[in-house]
Amino acid sequence: MPLHVATIVPGGWQTLLILLVVLLLFGHRIPGMARALGSGIVEFRKGLKGESDPNAPKLGNGGDGDGKKKGDA
Numbered sequence: 001m002p003l004h005v006a007t008i009v010p011g012g013w014q015t016l017l018i019l020l021v022v023l024l025l026f027g028h029r030i031p032g033m034a035r036a037l038g039s040g041i042v043e044f045r046k047g048l049k050g051e052s053d054p055n056a057p058k059l060g061n062g063g064d065g066d067g068k069k070k071g072d073a
Helices: 012-049
Strands: none
Touching: none
16 A cells, blocks of 8 residues: 555644644744844845945955055065
């Protein structure tokens, strides 16, 4: 007798029961996860637009633009 996918996938009330259990177990973490996801999306969009954080460290060779590194004579 072959195993059908329909026997594995939970039905309507079973899905509701599973969601209720997940909500009871992880309900206190959902707002923090949503906040982190939202701020990640905002940062991603800023990166696509080319906007940068003024407090972020500048990437480069560490010099003042003359091609020499700090400490070189």
